[in-house]
Amino acid sequence: MAKFKQTLAMSELAKLHVERLAAIEAASEPVYAIPSEYPAGYHVKPHSHTRVQFVYARAGVMMVSSIQGRWMVPPQHALWIPAGLVHTVDMLGDVTMLSAYVAPSALADPPTVVRVVAVSDLARALIIAAVAPLDAQSGRRDLVMALLLDEVLRLPDRPLGLPFPSDTRLAALCRGFMETPSARLIIDDLAEQLAMSRRAFTRFFRKETGISLSTWRQQAAVFTALPRLAGGETVTAVALDLGYDSVAAFTTMFRRMMGAAPRAYFKAPEQY
Template identity: 55%
Template sequence: MDAVETSEAPVVAAGHIYADGDRVAEHSHGRAQLLCVFGGAVTVSTREGSWMVPPDHALWIPAFMPHGTDMIGDVRMSSAYVRPEAVSGLPARLVVTGLTSLMRSLIAEAVLLSGEDPGPRARHIFGALLHEIPHLPERPLGLPFPTHGRLAALCRDFVSDPSAHTDIDDWAAAAGMSRRTFTRAFRQETGLSLSTWRQQACLLAALPRLGAGEAVTTVALDLGYDSVPAFTHMFRRMLGQPPRSYFRGQQAVA
């Protein structure tokens, strides 16, 4: 990691392999990090919330942001560490993205080339990698947490036992607020409606289980969905594909 911080190159790449249950304690970098996952899944926790990174996705972590990382399954990942001023259009906030075919090839080659003399080919590859980052498709796999004490407690309780059935009036009463005040406060704190936040929490709970091969029916019913089609509809709306097609796509990429 010292080499990443001391390098004068605009981007440095490295590959990593972790075992299931490994944890990287909270830390930060002087560079932004594009964390690309190719096997297993990764949960990244910050003081602003939690983000899930399933296979064939990436997480953009701004420079100097403290974060801890937990591994789900045997994880293969590569990271590009980017100087914030390296190219215009880089994300200003933490965001999960999909990985384009071009980025998959660029990051794999960049890992092989890092540490070598930056010849013309390497400079072109690293330059293309930098310019591809702003074009990565954003995915709704973040789960921002409110800072308000009662709202944060409700969210933590939900994450520990997620359910598709969440009554906004019950949450408002538990927070000691009117429905209108709660709705406004929750959106101000998280940037999301309770309904959208709940769906993203359920999605983050479902992805590791589905990725590990659990049946869609089992996961859907455990999360409180009345039927598999209802769960599939939510999954398709959030990630663009039904669960079986989505994970077949990830396996094909791997």
């Protein structure tokens, strides 16, 4: 019975998602904002929209995937998704997302690539206000939407994207690393699995992903650590599981990638 109810709930969510997409396409205003809630493990199937999407993770962690790569969106972060880009969304925990769908004509330079950004206090307050019922007759809705659009365009990028190679053999190695991440990634071992020299492998990896293997490994480590840290796990446990020799080494890497040490990052996200 429990499984039947869960299946029914998933079916209702899928139907609601289709209805939301129709409403987004039918919207006439420059910025159309709506809230959404999804249970842990829910998968939003491949879809796209003619508007640019700014999606804020108010609670929970989302993972967005497309041909451009994969992006982690932890609490207090948001994601820009270009118009027309086919993507999927996976919920890593119960998720509350607030989305603003922006007509490309309302942007001087509409994004063409996916970007993760840190959300400021003002942006957070504005997106919350934007998805609440607003009296269009008072003009307040226009003021909120205009200020929201101005603020979100100023938000700083965060390196939470993880480019994946198109080569199937290399992609398999990358997926294997994501399943069992380690700070002790040995290039020679990976090169040997693809029957390449170390030099040929490093060139091939950069060509396929646009970044070095070292940078990719660090991004993958942050990618893996963020939902665990956001869920309350200790820095020590996460650092040791990822194969770091010490908490200090992990903290140094995290600070270099994210601009703050793990504890500070999650205690005061509005500062970053």
